[in-house]
Amino acid sequence: MDAADTKAADTRAADTKAADTKARLDALRALMRERGLDALLIPRADEYLGEYIPAHNERLRWVSGFAGSAGVVAVLAEAAAIFVDGRYTVQVAQQVDAACFEFLHLVNDPHLDWLVERLPAGSRVGCDPRLHTLQWYREARDRLDRAGLELVADTDNLVDACWEGRPDPVVREALLLPEQYSGESSVDKRQRIAGLLRQSEVDAALVFAPDAVSWLLNIRGTDVPLLPVLQSFALLGADGTLTLFVDPRRLPEGFARHAGEGVSVAAEHEFAVHAAAWKGRRILADPAQANAWTLLTLEAAGARLVAGTDPVLLPKACKNEREIAGARRAHLRDAVAEIRFLAWLDAEVEAGYLHDEAELADQLYTFRAAGEHFHGGSFDTISAAGANAAMCHYNHLNASQPGRLAMDSMYLLDSGAQYIDGTTDITRTIAIGNPGTEQRRLFTLVLKGHIALDQARFPRGTTGTHLDALARQFLWQAGFDYDHGTGHGVGSFLSVHEAPQRISKGWNGVALQPGMIVSNEPGYYRDGEFGIRCENLVVVRELEGDFEIPVLGFEALTLVPFDLRLVEPDLLGASERAWLDSYHQHVLDTVGPLLDEAERQWLVRATRPLGN
Template identity: 50%
Template sequence: MSAVSPLHTHGAPHVTRLAALRAELARLGLHGFLVPRADEHQGEYVPTRAERLAWLTGFTGSAGNAVVLRDLAAVFVDGRYTLQVATQVDGGLFARIHSADQAPSDWIAANLPAGAKLGYDPWLHTPNEVEKLKAAAEKAKGHLVAVEGNPLDAVWADQPAPPATPALPHDIAHAGVASADKRRQIAAELAKAGEDAAALTLPESIAWLLNIRGTDVPHTPLPLSFAIVKADASVSLFIDPAKLGEATRRHLGNEVSVSAPDAFLPALAALGTAGKIVRADPATAPVAVFEQLQQAGAKLVRAADPCLLPKACKNPVELAGSREAHRRDGAAVTRFLAWLSREAPKGTVDELTASDRLEAFRAESGLLRDLSFDTISGSGPNGAIVHYRATEATNRVMQPGELYLVDSGAQYLDGTTDITRTIAIGQPSAEMRDRFTRVLKGHIAIATARFPKGTTGSQLDALARLSLWQGGLDYDHGTGHGVGSYLSVHEGPQRISKAGNTIALQPGMIVSNEPGYYKTGAYGIRIENLVAVTDAAEVPGGERPMMGFETLTLAPIDRALIDPALLTPEERAWMDRYHARVRETLAPLLDTETSTWLEDATRPL
């Protein structure tokens, strides 16, 4: 588990920092300022230089916003982080608000004084966000104002330098398709749409397109950069040239020109001056990109990043790599579960010890590049906190009669993994077994789903919830997110959730299958495997071709928590088939003691 940066230390002088920011805002003639948890690339993981929200407020979660006015300030988080924000943020300095109760835009509309100027950094917000914020400021009879230079950066005296780690080639043996072929594919799409170029600001898209990877941010192997891809298949890459060694420059080739990041806006302006038709994604690109293109006279097309969909649909080499990564990862997780079954009943295993041990088992392969996110290791009531992260202050020893939830993942050159298992420590209660089995029924429903072409994840979501709904229960997170190929563990544009989604599931997409149930103050349950969308075999007597899912993740599901009486014969058969596959695939990779444990853990229901 990665260490917490010193800027995250609880009890840091946030009073002084807030006062310094307010003084700088007054100097600039601003009444307030927006501080999102974002960098110029709108990524989930940001370099320490961009941890502005954490520096100002103390809040270290992966999503949130702050609004600072002259006399008021607030921090907004979603349901994953309500407990965390209460422990990290001084309530005397910042109101701590659940964004479902009051969105930042609503708070601004209620609290910004008439005539006041509310500043924002146009590199840290998308047009979609700014439209809502602008409407809120106008509702308060105030003004939303883009600022040149971030005033928070002006008062952050020891702000870290931008990351300068090398960008490295991602071998064709793992990528499956050459960068030149990907560039031609994207160029053909642009040409077909009558567009001259697309501005790319998501490092994941650029990493995929150019077959490069890096270590600029935690847990996601990205080199931070911008790019312009053109309809002639050439690419202008904007990255610190010091990050590119001779091998990477050779890999990029002559059709990729390299400039420093500060040349990105002038290059966009040149496209505008030439009257080019340029695509930019209003959901992911910063406002600064749109402003530059519009001011320069470009014909601006607001449309999705052209790399998103082809990146999401994994090629055969990437799918084969993912299967291999999941075999390797499943063996490590299984060794961990066997270790836990021996050690937890002794009453000596705590959450931090467990997550460290799991990482160590993964590292023993010699192929682990990083975790794919900070491990969620929650026992008893901590397991009910959906995005819990154990700290020295919250760390609990596992106790008999409790549940332990561990959600973890790994980055390997051939694939990205994400798995959650819930384990009974000692004897579980009847209620725990009931809830767990209902979650399992939902998991099996997704795993075995058949659906026609054009089906979206939001149309499948209810399958995962039906058994819980029948018991008057539910969970408040999505059922599945996309996963990259040695890229981000949270990848769009597809997902499985209640929220509407227009992106149809397509063969090659990898998504998580993770229904859950959480009883506040008591326990949490989640069962997560990754699945790949496939062209399913024909349904006997069917009239239309169907698609389905191939389960990639391989590790036992705790039989002690399953109530077989609640399962249908088909569900029991699926569970037994899955466990047989886990046993047959992983046993050759395990030591004798773990293999013996696995034999028992996967015996038929």
């Protein structure tokens, strides 16, 4: 994706309360009456169930004006509600017309319960089975059935039928990823996964997630903002053959040669015809990941579904040495851009220029775009000044007006990029003037947690949940916490939020393994005042040493200094000081030679040893 694509992604299809929400609801309700539906569920999803969706599938935004990344709308004949999680309670009130929608919490006020309370027995609830997992579909069907309600599956989406001026899908040729970046051919990957299928005694697996398909075929897409995946799904046989279901227009010349023998291509609308060939055969599929329509189609064709995790996810998460080398190069390139931005920002503040959040995000983008192999952002930049940073998933594009820097405050910048050789994600909290003692104390507690997690040493079999408390311990001791995970997986020129590994309080049973890339990002947020987050990406490595058992640890990929103006040195122990000095010296030694003289002198000051 080029700069224009990402810029378009930042401003895509922004319908606000000023839009004629009532007219859209009226159109939907008229069509519901024609179809004999008493309620309609509209999730923020498309048929691939990914985090990022293209403009033509932003159905929830079209009907409500809400631009967040998660939510559900329920429409009844005389009422409607929008359900969002705690990240979006402020945003939903700003963007959605309260005269048309009731605002409810996605977790605390389940939308199915809301429907059951309001609909009489015999009512029919419509949904598009392409936009929900099979697990959700079955649970919803059972929940509604117990209340005497019927769940009606209809792939002829009602929103699409009402959406005048709906954007056309963007269809561009995908990119063939050379083996110099992937480190393994598609043929070898498919044979490796096929071996796992034979061990599991299944005939095939549904590879549903587009990033899994993209990894398996060494191909990257350009149709979805911020996510370089080929929109597709596939059936992988236990013999290594694969049928790819995709719009053929997305496949570039040379794809067949690139993918190797054993790959056939079919249009997605032909899936039902191909499903018939699997009658009576065992197909591994994840009901919590794949959409209901795909699995119900296989079931209707007589296939025997075997519930299980997509076998591609774990091999994809464990990067090979070629991918890890690429990640190091991408992070070095990214560090140059970030450090240039930080040096520029300090000079601007010193000169009295207090920019707004949008100007700052654009400037960082410009520095990144000048780097080699840049393919756009990896997510919407969180450029948050002052109190806006208290919303941990704040997006200045969704605010009525971007916030502006203020003296004696903090600025939180969480951003990342896609490069052909790696994906980056970094957060730095930056002093604007002198934020004060309390902010410095809390920043230092967050940084102590970051350092503790970075220094963790752990045996094989350890999960991210086992390690999560290391990052929170100093905040907990002071009576504080943060309401998000400490770390997520990151792909290789793929999704910046990659399954299955995770570091969080909530249980994750996937053990951390060598080659996995995860974020280390503890934080603290004080509502209405400020937010703090310290984030690096790290790769899991097996450590050398005189150990009785194999021991794993983290290697930092991110190479950008933490703001020493926010550190209270007296709150750091000797080992923490040594870690920070060592990290900063490594940043200076590695990135310094790539900067101009003024930028290098800024970096020298930013990485000075503590106490000097």
